[in-house]
Amino acid sequence: MDSRRVKATAEHLRRFLSNLVVANTLKREYLPPQIAVYHVTYKCNANCAWCSRKHDRQKVTPNVSWSRIEQIFRSLRQVTPALYLTGGEPLLHERIEDMLKLARLMGFHPIVVNTNATLLEERSLVPELADVTIASLHSMDPNRAAKIFGIQATLAKKALENVYHSIKVARDYGNKIMVNCVLAPDNAQDAEGVLGFCQRHEIPLAVTPAIRDHEAIIRGADGLPSSAYASFLDRVMLSKRYEPTSVESSLSFLRCIRYWELFDCRPTSILSVSPEGYVLNPCEIKYGHLPNRLAWIDGNDSLPDILTKLLDGERPFSSCSKNCLKACYVEPALALEHPLIAISERLHY
Numbered sequence: 312m313d314s315r316r317v318k319a320t321a322e323h324l325r326r327f328l329s330n331l332v333v334a335n336t337l338k339r340e341y342l343p344p345q346i347a348v349y350h351v352t353y354k355c356n357a358n359c360a361w362c363s364r365k366h367d368r369q370k371v372t373p374n375v376s377w378s379r380i381e382q383i384f385r386s387l388r389q390v391t392p393a394l395y396l397t398g399g400e401p402l403l404h405e406r407i408e409d410m411l412k413l414a415r416l417m418g419f420h421p422i423v424v425n426t427n428a429t430l431l432e433e434r435s436l437v438p439e440l441a442d443v444t445i446a447s448l449h450s451m452d453p454n455r456a457a458k459i460f461g462i463q464a465t466l467a468k469k470a471l472e473n474v475y476h477s478i479k480v481a482r483d484y485g486n487k488i489m490v491n492c493v494l495a496p497d498n499a500q501d502a503e504g505v506l507g508f509c510q511r512h513e514i515p516l517a518v519t520p521a522i523r524d525h526e527a528i529i530r531g532a533d534g535l536p537s538s539a540y541a542s543f544l545d546r547v548m549l550s551k552r553y554e555p556t557s558v559e560s561s562l563s564f565l566r567c568i569r570y571w572e573l574f575d576c577r578p579t580s581i582l583s584v585s586p587e588g589y590v591l592n593p594c595e596i597k598y599g600h601l602p603n604r605l606a607w608i609d610g611n612d613s614l615p616d617i618l619t620k621l622l623d624g625e626r627p628f629s630s631c632s633k634n635c636l637k638a639c640y641v642e643p644a645l646a647l648e649h650p651l652i653a654i655s656e657r658l659h660y
Contacts, residue, residue: 315415315418315419315420316420318392318418318420319392319393319418319419319420319421320420322391322392323345323392323393326343326345326391327345327646329343330342330343330345330580330647331647331650334575334577334628334647335647338627338628339624339625339626339627339628340577340579340597340622340623340626340627340628340629341577341579341618341619341622341623341624341625341626342577342579342580342647343390343391343579343580343615343618343619344390344391344579344580344581344582344618345391345393345580345581345643346391346393346394346395346580346581346582346639347387347390347391347393347394347395347582347584348395348397348581348582348583348584348639349383349384349387349394349395349396349397349584349586350364350397350398350399350583350584350585350586351396351397351398351399351401351404351407351410351586352372352398352399352400352401352403352404352586353370353371353372353398353399353586354372354398354399354400354403355398355399355400355403355427356400356403356427356429356430356462357400357427357429357460357461357462358460358461358462359427359447359459359460359461360458360459360460360461360495360497361493361495361497361521361522361523361528363521363522363523363637364398364399372399372586373586373587375586375587375588377406377409379587379588380406380410380413381413382588382608382609382610383584383588383608384410384413384414384417384419385417385610386608386610386614387582387584387614388417388418388419389613389614389615390582390614390615390618391582392418392419392420393419393420393421393423394414394419394421394422394423395423395425396410396411396414396422396423396424396425396441397424397425398425400426400427400429400430401424401425401426402424402426402429402430402431402433402434402437403430407424407434407437408434408436408437408440411424411436411437411440411441412440415440420442421442421443422440422441422442422443423441423442423443423444423445424437424441424443424444424445425445425447425491426444426445426446426447427446427447427460427470428446428447428448428470428471428473428474428477429462429466429467429469429470429473430473431444431446431470431473431474431476431477432469432472432473432476435480437477438477438480438481438484438486438488439480439481439483439484439486440484440486441481441486442486442487443486443487443488443489444477444481444486444487444488444489445489445490445491445517446470446473446474446477446488446489446490446491447490447491447492447493448470448471448474448490448491448492448505448508449492449493449498449501449502449505450498450501450502450504450505451471451501451504451505451507451508452501452504453465453467453468453471454467455498455501456470456471458497459497459498474488474490474514475512478512478514487514487515488514489514489515489516489517489559490505490508490509490514490515490516490517491516491517491518491519492505492506492516492517492518492519493518493519493520493521494518494519494520494521494529494540494543495520495521495528495529495536496528496529496532496536497536499529499532499535499536499537499539499540499543500535500536500539502518502539502543503543503546506543506546506547506550506557509557510550510554510557513556513557514557515556515557515558515559516547516557516558516559516560517558517559517560517638518543518544518547518560518565518568519560519568519636519637519638520540520568520636522635522636522637525596525633525634525635526633526634526635527568527571527636530571541569544565544568544569545569547560547565548562548565548566548569551565560638560642561642561645561646561653561656562656563645563646563649563652563653563656564638564641564642564645567636567641567645568636568641571634571636573634574634574641574644574645574648575628575630575644575647575648576594576597576631576635576640576641576644577628577643577644577647578593578594578597578598578640579593579618579622580640580643580644581593581639581640581643582618584608585604588607588608589604589605589606589607589608590604590605590606590607590608590614590617590618590621591603591604591605592604592605593622596631596632596633597629597631598622601621601622605621605622606621
């Protein structure tokens with residue numbers, strides 16, 4: 312285990328234990344972030360059917376200087392060692408590989424890149440430099456995948472091939488490729504093929520329901536999509552039990568999205584930042600009284616102090632009327648609600 316990972320792991324453990332006290336003993340709403348999400352660009356070369364960032368794609372991505380990116384990364388490192396690079400499509404940024412090198416030098420771990428995989432062949436250093444490369448795959452049929460992604464079938468086929476060819480590259484550098492399958496009425500029956508692909512190539516699979524207007528789209532579906540969704544998640548939970556490395560999602564999360572269970576959402580555990588360096592509102596429901604762009608990262612003031620002040624570190628916890636089953640919110644929330652189960656599962660699996 313390299314020093315970057317050792318140091319980051321210790322930081323993650325301290326943050327988890329601290330947040331455990333804040334959430335369960337002090338009963339406060341605000342939790343210091345466990346992961347920083349940097350939106351590398353608003354641009355995207357796809358038009359996914361259930362994209363959660365459609366409003367961002369309508370914005371013009373500003374020309375952000377390299378010195379500005381360095382400044383943003385330094386501030387994010389004050390908050391957490393976990394860095395998640397997303398978009399838009401982050402591989403469209405011409406300096407994505409330089410960002411990964413910078414993140415490694417700054418001691419981030421894990422460094423995660425989320426991509427539709429269409430450009431992995433051109434950005435060949437990404438699986439070498441990212442601790443985890445998450446590829447979005449929602450169907451193994453290129454024509455079906457193309458329809459979901461809103462791209463040509465040839466490009467969808469290329470994405471599948473890029474995932475396959477990146478597996479060995481990532482493993483050679485001690486990293487991993489992971490597949491994320493978003494579940495909706497359009498692809499509930501295709502998900503079995505994605506699971507089979509992951510099992511054949513020993514790639515961890517993460518699943519999550521597509522969310523629109525804070526609700527899982529498939530929850531209101533009738534007939535075959537709904538039954539296919541339930542049947543697939545039953546299969547995934549079995550795989551998690553008997554082939555644990557084949558599934559990244561926790562059993563607690565899988566049960567939550569299978570049976571539509573409620574959870575105590577604390578969205579501040581995720582820090583989202585725009586390409587130009589604005590701290591974004593963690594939740595328009597819980598923090599509806601605040602603007603979408605909370606603060607400008609200037610590199611001078613302490614970002615942890617800014618977040619605590621803006622989001623009211625003393626505010627008591629309140630339950631939410633919605634149940635946005637996004638993995639980035641549900642997984643850390645369930646770990647805090649049931650820490651012994653989370654620790655046991657982590658050790659077991």
